[in-house]
Amino acid sequence: MPAAPTHSDAGIRALNALRIGEAARSEHADHVVTEVPVALVYNGVPFAVMLATPCDLADFALGFALSEGIVANADEFELVDVLTTGGGITLQGLIPAQRFEALHARRRSLAGRSGCGLCGIEALEDAVRPVPVVSADPRLNRAHVSAGMRVLAAHQPLNSLTGGAHAAAFIAADRSGIVREDVGRHNALDKLIGALALDRNTRASDGFLAITSRASWEIVAKAAHAGIAVIAAISAPTSMAVEAADAAGITLIAFARDAAMNVYTHARRVT
Numbered sequence: 001m002p003a004a005p006t007h008s009d010a011g012i013r014a015l016n017a018l019r020i021g022e023a024a025r026s027e028h029a030d031h032v033v034t035e036v037p038v039a040l041v042y043n044g045v046p047f048a049v050m051l052a053t054p055c056d057l058a059d060f061a062l063g064f065a066l067s068e069g070i071v072a073n074a075d076e077f078e079l080v081d082v083l084t085t086g087g088g089i090t091l092q093g094l095i096p097a098q099r100f101e102a103l104h105a106r107r108r109s110l111a112g113r114s115g116c117g118l119c120g121i122e123a124l125e126d127a128v129r130p131v132p133v134v135s136a137d138p139r140l141n142r143a144h145v146s147a148g149m150r151v152l153a154a155h156q157p158l159n160s161l162t163g164g165a166h167a168a169a170f171i172a173a174d175r176s177g178i179v180r181e182d183v184g185r186h187n188a189l190d191k192l193i194g195a196l197a198l199d200r201n202t203r204a205s206d207g208f209l210a211i212t213s214r215a216s217w218e219i220v221a222k223a224a225h226a227g228i229a230v231i232a233a234i235s236a237p238t239s240m241a242v243e244a245a246d247a248a249g250i251t252l253i254a255f256a257r258d259a260a261m262n263v264y265t266h267a268r269r270v271t
Helices: 057-067 096-105 143-155 157-162 185-198 217-226 241-248
Strands: 012-020 025-033 036-042 045-052 076-085 088-092 164-173 177-182 210-211 230-233 253-256 259-264
Touching: 012 157, 012 253, 025 157, 045 096, 057 088, 057 185, 096 177, 096 210, 143 164, 143 177, 143 230, 143 253, 143 259, 157 177, 164 185, 164 230, 177 185, 177 259, 185 210, 185 217, 217 230, 217 241, 241 253, 241 259
Parallel strands: 036 088, 210 230, 230 253
Antiparallel strands: 012 025, 036 045, 076 088, 164 177, 164 210, 253 259
């Protein structure tokens, strides 16, 4: 069974809406997914503000640091404080001095990236950084991928209630899974990467990533930083995602629905 996310009620907001149908208008009790500014601060210096769902924040803080290459492993990151104010949430992280110096040199601004993926980038060379080559070489069959996509579909409590959340899942060799949700697909993946790094019983090299969205360059880049060798997306890939996956040695699967799927790169891993 998938590891349970810890959203409680933080990811959901109840409200009323006016439902208009062909024959009637009526008040309707509804739920929407929560979206708040979440600031990521390292060694006291602000680095990014993301629009995210305020659940699984420890996973998010660690996963973002790993997927962005800010730290190389979970041991280099410590979440020292979570501050909630009227303006949002601040995640205070502590990283080694050498990592902080490299981070400071990048001088990047990533505000609002849950939607477009690259808002605030100051130079073209910052937009598409080199993607690490993944050495893992898991072998999957079509039934394994299809089963993993069903796990992804069945364990999305936020989306089931609101219809407004993306999800990312890591499906292990035994077809068990870890699933995380967020209003932003990149954030959901960061949360998953953080949860995977903290799970000492699951190795990123032994399974594949399943996502509810299209496969963009950034999804591939984040997976590469986590050492995940296979990505399966429900929707389409982008050209940059295909190019990045090919260069990184990642098997990129898209349109993974029911028993059918398209494999765009390194198809040897899928039988």
